[in-house]
Structure formats: C-alpha cells, structure tokens
Amino acid sequence: MRKLFKLAWRDIWRNRRRSFLTMGAILFAVTLISVSISANVGTYDATEQLMVRLSTSELQVQHRRYHEERTLENSLDETLIDAADLTSQQAWITASARRLSGFGLASSDSSSAGILIVGVEPDKEPGVSNMVRVRTGDATLGQEDHGAVLLGSLLAKNLNLSPGDSIVVLTQGYHNVMGAEIYVVRGLVRASMPELDRAVMVMTLPAAQQLFSMPGRFTELVLRTDAHNKAKAYAALLQASLSEPDYVALPWQTLMPELDQWRRLDDASNYIFYSFLLLIIGFEIFNTTTMSMMERVREFGVMMAMGLKPHQVGGMVALELAMKVLMGTVAGFVVAVVVVYFLGQEPIPLTAGMKEMYDDIGFVTDGIYFSSKLSIYVFPVISVALMALASMLFPVIRMRSFSPVKALRAL
Amino acid sequence: MPDPFLVEAEGLVKVYRDRSHVPVRALDGISFAVAPGEFTAIAGPSGSGKTTLLNLIGSLDSATAGTIVVAGQDLSLLSRRARAEFRLRNLGFIFQSHNLIPVLSAAENAEFSLLLQGMPARERRRRVLAEFKDLGIEEELTRRRPAKLSGGQQQRVAVARALVSRPKLILADEPTASLDSKTGARLLDKMRDLNMRTRITFLFSTHDPMVIDRARRLVTLRDGQIASDETHA
Numbered sequence: 001m002r003k004l005f006k007l008a009w010r011d012i013w014r015n016r017r018r019s020f021l022t023m024g025a026i027l028f029a030v031t032l033i034s035v036s037i038s039a040n041v042g043t044y045d046a047t048e049q050l051m052v053r054l055s056t057s058e059l060q061v062q063h064r065r066y067h068e069e070r071t072l073e074n075s076l077d078e079t080l081i082d083a084a085d086l087t088s089q090q091a092w093i094t095a096s097a098r099r100l101s102g103f104g105l106a107s108s109d110s111s112s113a114g115i116l117i118v119g120v121e122p123d124k125e126p127g128v129s130n131m132v133r134v135r136t137g138d139a140t141l142g143q144e145d146h147g148a149v150l151l152g153s154l155l156a157k158n159l160n161l162s163p164g165d166s167i168v169v170l171t172q173g174y175h176n177v178m179g180a181e182i183y184v185v186r187g188l189v190r191a192s193m194p195e196l197d198r199a200v201m202v203m204t205l206p207a208a209q210q211l212f213s214m215p216g217r218f219t220e221l222v223l224r225t226d227a228h229n230k231a232k233a234y235a236a237l238l239q240a241s242l243s244e245p246d247y248v249a250l251p252w253q254t255l256m257p258e259l260d261q262w263r264r265l266d267d268a269s270n271y272i273f274y275s276f277l278l279l280i281i282g283f284e285i286f287n288t289t290t291m292s293m294m295e296r297v298r299e300f301g302v303m304m305a306m307g308l309k310p311h312q313v314g315g316m317v318a319l320e321l322a323m324k325v326l327m328g329t330v331a332g333f334v335v336a337v338v339v340v341y342f343l344g345q346e347p348i349p350l351t352a353g354m355k356e357m358y359d360d361i362g363f364v365t366d367g368i369y370f371s372s373k374l375s376i377y378v379f380p381v382i383s384v385a386l387m388a389l390a391s392m393l394f395p396v397i398r399m400r401s402f403s404p405v406k407a408l409r410a411l
Numbered sequence: 412m413p414d415p416f417l418v419e420a421e422g423l424v425k426v427y428r429d430r431s432h433v434p435v436r437a438l439d440g441i442s443f444a445v446a447p448g449e450f451t452a453i454a455g456p457s458g459s460g461k462t463t464l465l466n467l468i469g470s471l472d473s474a475t476a477g478t479i480v481v482a483g484q485d486l487s488l489l490s491r492r493a494r495a496e497f498r499l500r501n502l503g504f505i506f507q508s509h510n511l512i513p514v515l516s517a518a519e520n521a522e523f524s525l526l527l528q529g530m531p532a533r534e535r536r537r538r539v540l541a542e543f544k545d546l547g548i549e550e551e552l553t554r555r556r557p558a559k560l561s562g563g564q565q566q567r568v569a570v571a572r573a574l575v576s577r578p579k580l581i582l583a584d585e586p587t588a589s590l591d592s593k594t595g596a597r598l599l600d601k602m603r604d605l606n607m608r609t610r611i612t613f614l615f616s617t618h619d620p621m622v623i624d625r626a627r628r629l630v631t632l633r634d635g636q637i638a639s640d641e642t643h644a
Contacts, residue, residue, distance in 0.1 A: 007515070010515070298510065299512060302510040303512070304471075305469065305471055306504065306523055306527070307495050307496065307498045307500075307524055307527050307528075308527060309495040310495070311492070403471075404472075405466050405471040405472040408471070
C-alpha cells in the first residue's frame with residue numbers, strides 16, 4: 001500500500017501542468033462557490049436584520065386573524081396581554097412596544113393620499129425598530145405629543161408638506177366609527193423601505209387609539225429578541241405562554257414571507273449556477289484524468305504482467321486521483337477562507353444605480369456583505385470533491401477491468 | 412513424481428476478432444512442452460502467433476480452446492486475480508521496449524515484484540544490488556530514473572527486474588529488438604549464462620538471429636501452427 005501510495009504520488013507530478021490544471025479547476029470551483037455563497041448568506045443575513053429592524057421587528061403578538069385580515073376588529077385587548085409580564089417571563093425578549101396600525105385618508109392644502117397610520121409608544125419604539133427614525137434636523141415625537149405626527153418623507157413630498165404644517169386625517173375606526181382629526185407635522189421619517197416611506201404616518205399610541213375610537217386596544221405587540229435567527233423557535237416558546245387563545249406569536253418569517261421567498265428563489269437560481277459550474281469542472285477533470293490514464297495504459301499492463309492485481313491497479317489510480325482532489329479542495333478552501341476574510345472586513349458599497357434597483361424591488365441593503373460562517377464552505381467543499389471523484393470514477397473502473405494483454409498492446 | 416515439464420500446451424487455439432469483427436485464428440491447435448532449465452526461442456514471421464503463444468503461457472490472455480499447464484497449474488482454472496498472483500510467484504517478463512515504470516528509479520523498478528510479494532525492504536535492496544552487479548549495472552545508476560538511462564542500461568534493468576524474484580520461467584518478447592547488435596549480444600550472453608547457473612527457464616519470442624543462434628531449442632511457428640521444433644547441441 002505504501003509503495004502504491006508512493007507510485008500514485010509520483011504519478012501526480014509526472015505531468016505537472018496537467019495535475020495543476022486539474023487541481024486548479026477544483027481550487028477555482030471551491031473558491032468561486034464559497035465566495036458566492038458567502039456574499040449571498042452575508043448580504044441576506046444583513047438585509048434580513050435591516051428589514052426586520054425597519055418594520056416588523058423579530059416577533060409580534062397579534063390577534064390570530066389580523067395577519068390575514070388587517071381590520072381593527074382583529075385587535076388586541078390591553079387587559080388580556082401585558083408586555084411587561086411577557087418580558088419578565090421570557091429572558092430572551094430584549095424590548096417590547098405596542099402598535100396600533102390602521103388606514104386612513106390624509107389631506108393637505110393641495111392634495112390627498114391614502115395612508116398607513118401607525119400609533120407607537122415613542123419611548124419604546126426605538127427599542128424594537130427604526131420606524132420613528134427622523135431625518136437629521138427634524139424633531140421627533142414626544143411621549144405626550146398627541147397632537148403631532150411624523151410623515152414618511154415621500155408621503156410628505158407627495159402631499160407637499162413640511163415640518164410645522166398641518167395635516168387632516170379621516171379614518172373609519174373600530175366598529176366603523178368615523179374619525180377625523182387635524183395634526184401638526186413634527187418631522188419626517190426616513191423609512192428605508194420605499195413603500196413605507198410613501199405611506200406611513202406615525203403618531204403616539206393614545207392619539208391613534210382616540211382617532212380610531214378604540215381606547216385600550218392595539219393591533220400588534222412588537223418584540224425584539226436576543227437573536228433574530230431564532231425567531232421561529234422563540235415564537236413557539238412564546239405561543240405556549242400566551243393565555244388568550246385568539247392571540248398568536250408570529251416570527252418575522254411569517255410577517256414578511258416575501259423576504260424568505262426571495263432568499264429561497266435566489267438560492268435556487270444560485271444552485272442552478274453552481275450545478276453548471278460543477279458540471280463544467282467535472283468534464284474538465286474527467287478529460288484530464290482520462291488522458292492521464294490512457295497514456296499510461298501500457299505501463300499498467302506491465303505492472304499487471306508483473307503481478308499487480310486488477311483491484312490494486314484501480315486502487316493506485318483512485319489513490320492518485322483522491323490525492324489530487326484532496327490537494328485541490330484543501331487549497332480551494334484555504335484560498336476561499338483568505339478571500340472571504342479580506343472581503344468580509346468591509347461591505348462592498350452599492351453604487352447609486354444598484355441601490356435604486358434594489359429599492360425598486362423592495363429589497364433593502366446598503367452593500368454586499370460577506371459571511372465568514374464555517375457552514376458556507378460545507379457545500380462547495382463537499383460538492384466539488386464529490387463531483388471531482390465522480391468524474392474520476394469512469395477511468396478508475398476502466399482501469400480495473402483492463403486485460404493485461406490489451407493494455408500491453410496499447411501504444 | 413514431479414512433473415517433467417514446466418509448460419505443457421495441448422491443442423491450443425486462439426481466435427481473435429479483428430477490427431471488422433472477422434475471426435482471425437492466431438494459434439491453430441498448438442501442442443508443445445517446455446522442460447525446466449530450457450533456453451528456447453519461438454521464431455516465425457510476423458503474425459505467426461509467437462507473441463500470442465507467449466501471452467497464453469504467461470497467463471496474460473486466455474485460450475479459445477485447448478489446455479495450458481504452467482508449473483503444474485492449469486491456467487484456464489484461474490480467476491483474473493489468481494492469475495496475477497500466479498504471475499507474481501512464478502513468472503518473469505522481459506518486454507521488447509524495456510517498459511520500465513518512468514516514475515520509479517532503476518532499483519525501484521527492479522524490486523517492484525519483490526515488493527508485491529511482500530519482501531522486507533532490506534532483503535529487496537540486497538537482492539536488487541546483487542542482480543545489478545551480476546548484470547554489470549553500476550551502482551550509481553540505481554537511483555536514476557529510466558529516462559536517464561541508455562537503451563542497453565534500461566534493458567539490463569528490465570532483465571534484472573525479471574530475474575530478481577527467481578521465477579520458474581522468464582518470458583522474453585523480442586528482448587533485443589530495441590538494442591544495437593553489440594549490446595543485444597552481450598545481454599543475451601548474460602541471460603544464457605544465468606540460465607546455465609540458475610536453471611531458470613527462458614522462453615523467447617523472436618526473429619533475431621542472435622537469439623536464435625544462442626537458443627538450445629528452436630520452435631518455429633507458421634500460420635498459428637508449429638512448423639518445426641529443433642533442439643541444438
């Protein structure tokens with residue numbers, strides 16, 4: 001075995017250029033797929049956190065029908081759920097805030113627009129999301145600022161309003177009670193999600209409860225957790241502790257299904273690309289391996305004539321190929337780790353055009369991030385190694401079935 | 412009572428199919444025997460079946476019909492794996508164009524069959540050096556790879572490789588074909604000398620007069636049949 005190992009090792013370096021080509025192809029595939037997966041995972045992770053932070057936060061408690069049917073009748077009763085209680089029971093909840101969301105019609109002197117009204121607790125909302133992040137220089141909402149509102153910057157632009165202007169709001173509230181109120185625009189919200197920026201109007205929770213004629217009620221209890229990727233497990237935990245059967249705990253994946261769907265769709269298209277790449281690499285390896293085997297057929301015939309058994313010939317060839325795959329894969333892994341490390345130091349900023357393109361499809365990101373999780377290397381290393389080994393299988397099997405006399409006749 | 416013959420072939424037939432799948436009768440019912448210690452040449456024109464006969468005796472190929480017994484073993488009863496083991500323990504091969512393994516040194520090439528037999532490294536090395544000395548291969552050549560050896564040196568290493576495991580039978584297919592006449596003659600004399608000293612049986616396939624002149628028995632094939640079988644004094 002040791003001698004076969006020695007032979008196999010020397011055979012690798014017999015035609016250095018071809019061996020380097022084979023190992024280089026493996027290295028290239030492992031590196032390219034690793035870096036691509038790293039960028040994908042890193043950017044999606046960052047985007048998920050960003051989008052979750054911008055709107056839904058990680059978990060919400062809602063009425064069980066609210067997610068499907070967003071009416072004020074499907075709201076929560078303050079007397080049946082206590083955020084402070086939940087937070088004290090579940091140590092992983094790091095912040096909580098109540099929200100009341102409803103729809104209305106807003107009018108300025110010059111125009112009107114349909115709006116999303118969100119009543120928040122101004123002191124608690126920053127703990128769960130960036131919804132009330134105002135533009136630089138603008139004032140924000142105070143705890144008792146019940147007569148003031150914040151407008152999405154695009155909404156303000158459409159209504160031709162600026163901080164200090166008045167805005168009239170009409171709503172159809174709880175049990176269809178009509179609501180009408182006039183507010184002062186305190187500041188403008190810079191929501192990174194364009195659809196939110198175009199429609200959102202933020203006010204204090206008591207002001208919203210009054211506008212919608214639903215004191216003591218709200219639509220969402222928004223919760224921040226200590227790990228955004230554990231949201232599903234936390235939702236299940238929380239659900240078990242909710243005493244009201246009509247109330248449900250929903251993770252961000254359920255609240256923003258499009259985000260998860262985008263990721264799956266993108267992953268699927270990426271894996272199709274990886275499959276093609278693997279196929280090309282596989283053919284390249286098959287080609288160089290077959291060439292390398294075919295030009296040594298006579299040599300194998302001599303060895304077999306001298307008493308080397310067919311399985312030993314196959315084993316020697318397999319050993320040689322396995323060593324090439326191992327070296328190519330390890331080198332690819334090392335190069336990929338180094339490349340990902342350097343790319344991961346700072347996200348690659350998006351150009352204005354790309355950012356606009358992403359904004360248009362509602363995908364919020366400020367750059368391309370690279371994940372350095374060890375799991376990103378699992379698929380490239382295993383798939384490339386398996387593909388390389390599979391493409392070498394045919395020559396190995398052929399070697400095993402060679403008859404020595406035919407091999408000796410080979411040129 | 413021990414078998415008086417090392418090789419016994421009875422009614423050997425070998426039919427090949429050529430590229431157009433037309434059957435070609437390479438051997439047509441050959442019967443012959445080789446006693447231990449013989450120095451025999453099988454001669455004949457190209458296509459007469461010399462190499463085919465050598466391949467069958469060497470268990471590299473199977474006969475279409477007939478039986479062949481080498482060293483008491485009916486080769487047709489052996490599996491591919493058992494044939495490899497049989498070759499390893501009983502046979503040595505010398506090929507026309509040396510056929511040394513290019514990635515191994517001269518010494519490593521020569522010790523290859525000993526290695527497959529599982530002989531310890533020290534013993535292998537001792538036997539290879541002794542064989543090299545016997546064949547006049549200088550010690551400084553032992554570490555050289557085949558590409559760094561002359562044709563004559565390569566063929567001497569190939570002979571050493573065949574001899575070193577002390578097989579019962581050495582099959583040499585046109586061993587002098589790629590050598591100049593002087594080197595070829597020297598190598599043949601060496602082999603004859605070894606045959607006399609060690610009683611190892613040599614069976615050559617050749618049409619080289621130098622080999623034919625030195626053989627003590629000459630079997631001539633024509634169209635897959637034995638045309639003549641002469642023993643020289």
